Amino acid sequence: MFLQRRSVRHAALFLASCLLQVPVVQAGLPLVELGAGMYRIEAELAHTDEARQIGLMNRPAMPVHRGMIFVFAHDARHCMWMKNTLIPLSVAFLDRDGRILNIEQMQPQSEDSHCATGPARFALEMNRDWFAERNIAAGAQIRGVDRLPTAR
Template sequence: MDVDAKQYVSPTLPRARVLLEDASGGVHPVDVEVAATPEARTRGLMWRQELPAGQGMLFVFPEDEVQSFWMRNTLIPLDMLFIDSAGKIVGVVENAQPRTLTSRSVGLPGRYVLEVPGGWSRAHGLVSGGTVRFQGLEGIPVVP
């Protein structure tokens, strides 16, 4: 079945935690589903009706590359934080408009993309250059 289809039933994804440090040293935890396979990365948060504050989806790629995302079949606005393998936020796309095919990228290589509810990153003072730590990713295999 097509992973883009509304009726597709996604397998349960592994869970982890992302700790994001703001400019003044405050740490903001986000509990995430981890999309580490091609199918999970393609499906992402499509067709979700809501995403509560403090929750998100972490897309994990095999290596640092310039990543690009769209919002096709995504029903809610999202912030996208692009993170490199050293744990640095290399860019943020705020309030990506739902149900669009516009390509969203920050033009810099990253290994991770964290999607959180639209407006969440600004509300928590998260900007490029911030530091990110991960808890619980160690045992999750990343499939190219």
């Protein structure tokens, strides 16, 4: 019954966003604190299939210190795209220890794939150029990934 009610609610929100062009924001995603260099990151946690599929779609903006951390079940060369995503983003692919493998720049509403250069366990999306503006590059460590729950 709960799953059925949740599915109906999700479908109604999606339909409303399509018809009224109202942004659908994933309600209730947990926030986690991460760190990069001297910077604090408040990241929404996308560790379920549903949260990973929706990601940051249909949002008109995101606060500077906010991002989204995608947690994957297995290390792999994961890829991201920007379908239905309205804001330009940078994505950092991280290994299981939180080390940045590579950072990709992504254009809004594009179906181009942006992939990890090696086996990644996480992907951290921030506003475009967030990493570059703070001189954070491949090889840098993202703190806090060791406290993240496993993917579901």
